[in-house]
Amino acid sequence: MSKGPGVQKMFDAIAGSYDLMNRVMTLGQDQRWRRFVVQKVLNPGAGWALDLATGTGDIAALTRKTYPHCRVLGADFSQNMLKEAKQRFAAMDIDWQACDANFLPYGDNSFESVSFGYLLRNVDDALAVLKEVHRVLKPGGRVVCLDTTPPRKNLWYPLVRFYFRFGIPFLGRLIAKDEAAYAYLTGSTMDFHSAEALAALFVEAGFEQVGYRRFMLGTIGIHWGHK
Numbered sequence: 001m002s003k004g005p006g007v008q009k010m011f012d013a014i015a016g017s018y019d020l021m022n023r024v025m026t027l028g029q030d031q032r033w034r035r036f037v038v039q040k041v042l043n044p045g046a047g048w049a050l051d052l053a054t055g056t057g058d059i060a061a062l063t064r065k066t067y068p069h070c071r072v073l074g075a076d077f078s079q080n081m082l083k084e085a086k087q088r089f090a091a092m093d094i095d096w097q098a099c100d101a102n103f104l105p106y107g108d109n110s111f112e113s114v115s116f117g118y119l120l121r122n123v124d125d126a127l128a129v130l131k132e133v134h135r136v137l138k139p140g141g142r143v144v145c146l147d148t149t150p151p152r153k154n155l156w157y158p159l160v161r162f163y164f165r166f167g168i169p170f171l172g173r174l175i176a177k178d179e180a181a182y183a184y185l186t187g188s189t190m191d192f193h194s195a196e197a198l199a200a201l202f203v204e205a206g207f208e209q210v211g212y213r214r215f216m217l218g219t220i221g222i223h224w225g226h227k
Helices: 004-025 030-041 058-066 079-088 126-136 157-176 179-190 195-204
Strands: 048-052 071-076 095-098 111-117 137-148 208-215 220-226
Touching: 004 030, 030 058, 030 111, 030 137, 030 208, 030 220, 048 058, 058 071, 058 111, 071 079, 079 095, 111 126, 126 137, 126 195, 137 195, 195 208, 195 220
Parallel strands: 048 071, 048 111, 071 095, 111 137
Antiparallel strands: 137 220, 208 220
């Protein structure tokens, strides 16, 4: 059974509290990670930068602010998330569009850069999505991905696992009034590819110079590569 409809419904439901939950859940670190993503995107010049799974628009807006000469397209399959993004960044020159990352409605070699946050964990086939991203990226273009990654089994593992299993769903109930959505998000993290395995998928999709860096006790991974 496809994750798509359920994930779409879930993100539509939590759109209003999504930003606050991200700040609290990550102890305010999520903005730092987004800045790192935009730094790794490099300058798209006067070309187009695509931010997939844009959510409420943070990475798209930061890209627009950091590289003022580029055109930015923020795309998401949750209409409620896009509505929040449009309201938050109404004063910024950003294009917003609803689309499915599995079947991108863009021509080959369309974008100087493609970024996405928390996308691959929520799709059925991460490799297929990465191949779509590779298709729409121009030769020489950069892809940058922010996502959760299963914690490594080290000294911190019991604490991290406890926080994922109980802490985040509790915050979801308290702030977003949706414990089930955040229980899903933590479960999808524990079941997701390791940072090393995800890097291998980037290579399999055709990307070169693939690298990654972990954050927050190894529970966040930022991957990048070139076409």
